[in-house]
Amino acid sequence: MERDPSSFRDPSGYIYRDPKGKVLRVVNKYGRQDYDGLVNGGLYKELSGDKLIIAHKDVTSTYKKQFGAEVYKVIEPKQLTLVTYPYEWSFSQYKDAALTTLEIHRRALENGLSLKDASAYNIQFVDGSPIFIDTLSFEAYSEGEPWVAYRQFCQHFLTPLTLMAYKDIELNKLMRIYIDGVPLGLAAKLLPKKAKLKPGILAHIILHARSQAQHENAEEGTVKKMKKAKISKARQLALIQNLANTIKSLPVSKKNTEWGEYYTFTNYTKRSFKQKEKLVFDMAKKVKPKTVWDLGANDGSFSRVVATLGAEVASFDIDPNAIEKNYRAVKKAKETNILPLLLDLTNPSPAIGWANSERQSFIQRGPADLVMSLALIHHLSISNNVPLPELADFFAGISKNLIMEFVPKQDSKVQKLLASRKDIFSGYNEEGFETVFSKHFTVVEKKKVGGSKRTLYLLSRK
Amino acid sequence: MDLFAYLDPGTGSIIIQSIIAGAVGIGVLIKGYWHKIRLLFGKKDKKDEKNKPSKDLRD
Numbered sequence: 421m422e423r424d425p426s427s428f429r430d431p432s433g434y435i436y437r438d439p440k441g442k443v444l445r446v447v448n449k450y451g452r453q454d455y456d457g458l459v460n461g462g463l464y465k466e467l468s469g470d471k472l473i474i475a476h477k478d479v480t481s482t483y484k485k486q487f488g489a490e491v492y493k494v495i496e497p498k499q500l501t502l503v504t505y506p507y508e509w510s511f512s513q514y515k516d517a518a519l520t521t522l523e524i525h526r527r528a529l530e531n532g533l534s535l536k537d538a539s540a541y542n543i544q545f546v547d548g549s550p551i552f553i554d555t556l557s558f559e560a561y562s563e564g565e566p567w568v569a570y571r572q573f574c575q576h577f578l579t580p581l582t583l584m585a586y587k588d589i590e591l592n593k594l595m596r597i598y599i600d601g602v603p604l605g606l607a608a609k610l611l612p613k614k615a616k617l618k619p620g621i622l623a624h625i626i627l628h629a630r631s632q633a634q635h636e637n638a639e640e641g642t643v644k645k646m647k648k649a650k651i652s653k654a655r656q657l658a659l660i661q662n663l664a665n666t667i668k669s670l671p672v673s674k675k676n677t678e679w680g681e682y683y684t685f686t687n688y689t690k691r692s693f694k695q696k697e698k699l700v701f702d703m704a705k706k707v708k709p710k711t712v713w714d715l716g717a718n719d720g721s722f723s724r725v726v727a728t729l730g731a732e733v734a735s736f737d738i739d740p741n742a743i744e745k746n747y748r749a750v751k752k753a754k755e756t757n758i759l760p761l762l763l764d765l766t767n768p769s770p771a772i773g774w775a776n777s778e779r780q781s782f783i784q785r786g787p788a789d790l791v792m793s794l795a796l797i798h799h800l801s802i803s804n805n806v807p808l809p810e811l812a813d814f815f816a817g818i819s820k821n822l823i824m825e826f827v828p829k830q831d832s833k834v835q836k837l838l839a840s841r842k843d844i845f846s847g848y849n850e851e852g853f854e855t856v857f858s859k860h861f862t863v864v865e866k867k868k869v870g871g872s873k874r875t876l877y878l879l880s881r882k
Numbered sequence: 883m884d885l886f887a888y889l890d891p892g893t894g895s896i897i898i899q900s901i902i903a904g905a906v907g908i909g910v911l912i913k914g915y916w917h918k919i920r921l922l923f924g925k926k927d928k929k930d931e932k933n934k935p936s937k938d939l940r941d
Contacts, residue, residue, distance in 0.1 A: 571895035632894035655907035
C-alpha cells in the first residue's frame with residue numbers, strides 16, 4: 421500500500437494505491453463524523469444518484485487490518501481512467517466544473533452540511549461530465565457560519581475563468597504556476613476595465629482582493645471582526661447563486677485560430693478522408709484498446725472513429741478552440757467515452773505541487789493501450805526540430821501500441837513548413853523513420869493513404 | 883465561526899464574504915417583496931406560473 425502523493429492536506433483521510441494500482445480512500449477516526457454525515461444523512465445517495473459525486477463501495481472488512489487502529493473506514497471509489505487537471509480543460513469544461521462545485525455546495529447546505537473544500541482538483545471528468553471525487557470534503561454546517569471554501573472557490577474557479585473570458589482563452593495555464601489557484605490580486609491587476617465593471621467580478625475578485633490585502637496581517641481587531649462574521653443560510657445561498665450567475669455570464673471567446681477550422685482545409689479529399697478513417701478503424705480494432713490517447717486530435721473526428729470500439733478516448737490538442745468545439749460536441753451528443761483535453765506536446769503538463777508530486781505529469785499518466793499520432797509528426801519533427809530518435813523514445817514511453825501517420829517532405833503541408841527555413845532534416849523520410857522507430861517498436865502493419873503521399877503505420881511496443 | 887478549518891479560509895475573504903452575502907441577500911429580499919407587491923395588484927408573472935425556476939445552479 422502506498423499513500424498517493426497528492427493526498428496529505430486533510431487529516432480526515434488519505435488516498436492509497438494498492439500494489440495493483442487500485443485507488444482506495446481511507447477515512448480516519450478524525451473524519452468519522454463528517455463521513456457519516458455525508459453517507460448516513462442521505463446527501464451521498466442524492467449526489468451519487470445524480471452523478472455529482474463519485475460512487476464508492478465500503479471495503480472496510482477487506483482492508484481494515486492493513487491500516488491499523490486509526491482507521492474508521494476504507495472505501496473503494498469508482499476507478500478513474502485518466503486524471504486530468506484544470507490547466508488541461510477548455511473554457512466550457514472549466515465552467516461546468518465550477519457550476520458543479522457550487523451545485524454540490526448548495527445541496528450540501530440544504531442537507532445541513534457544507535463543502536469545506538472547493539479545489540478544482542476535486543473535479544474530474546467521468547462519462548463526459550464533471551464529477552466531484554473527494555468524499556471527505558463535507559462537514560456539518562451550523563447556522564450563521566460563512567463558507568470556509570469561498571476564497572478557494574474564487575481562486576480555483578472564478579479568477580481563471582474570468583481571465584479566460586476577458587483576457588485570453590489560454591490563461592487557465594496560470595493554474596500550472598499557482599497550485600492553490602490564481603491569486604485574486606493578480607487577476608485584479610490583469611483584468612480589463614470592462615470586466616471590473618461587472619458587479620460579480622467587482623465583488624468577488626476586485627473587492628475580495630482588496631479585502632485580502634487589507635487584512636493580510638490579521639491583527640487582533642480583524643480576527644475579532646472575522647469571528648463575529650455571521651451569514652445566514654439564506655444569504656449564503658444567495659451568495660453562491662450570485663457566484664453561479666457571475667460564472668454563467670462570462671462570455672465565450674469567439675476567436676478563431678489557425679486550427680479551429682482545420683478539417684475544412686485538410687490535405688484530403690472526401691474520399692481519401694473516408695479511406696483514412698477506415699484504415700485507422702481497422703488498425704485500432706486489431707489492438708482492442710481499453711484506453712486511447714489521440715494526440716493532435718483537433719475536433720476529435722478520429723477519436724470518434726476509435727470510440728466506436730468501446731475504448732475510453734482522451735482527445736488531446738494544442739488549440740483551445742478545437743478542444744472547446746470537441747467538448748461541446750461531447751455534451752450535445754451525450755458521448756461518454758471521449759474526453760477532450762488541452763495539451764501542447766512540445767511542453768506537456770509537468771509534475772507540479774509539493775515535492776513535484778502532487779499533480780502528475782502527462783507522461784506519468786501513461787502508457788495508453790493505443791496512442792494515435794495522425795498528421796502530427798511533421799509538427800514535432802520539423803516545426804519543433806525534435807530528432808526522430810527522441811520522438812521514438814517519447815512515443816515508446818507513453819504507448820503500448822501506436823498508430824502513426826508519417827507525413828513525408830513531399831507533402832504540401834511539410835513543404836509549407838519548410839518554405840521559410842533551411843532543410844536540416846536529412847533523415848526525415850519513411851526509411852529513416854522505420855529504422856529509428858524499430859528500436860522500440862515492431863511494424864505490425866503499413867498502409868498508404870490513397871490520394872496522398874502519407875503512410876499509416878500500426879506499431880507495437882517491443 | 884469554526885476557526886479550526888483545515889484550510890485557511892483567509893481573514894479578508896471571510897470579511898468580504900459577509901459583506902457581499904449581505905448585499906446579494908438584500909437583493910433577493912427586494913425581489914421577493916416586489917413579487918409579492920405585483921401579486922397584490924393582481925399581476926402574475928407568466929414565467930413563474932409556467933415553470934418554477936430550477937434551483938439547480940448548473941441550469
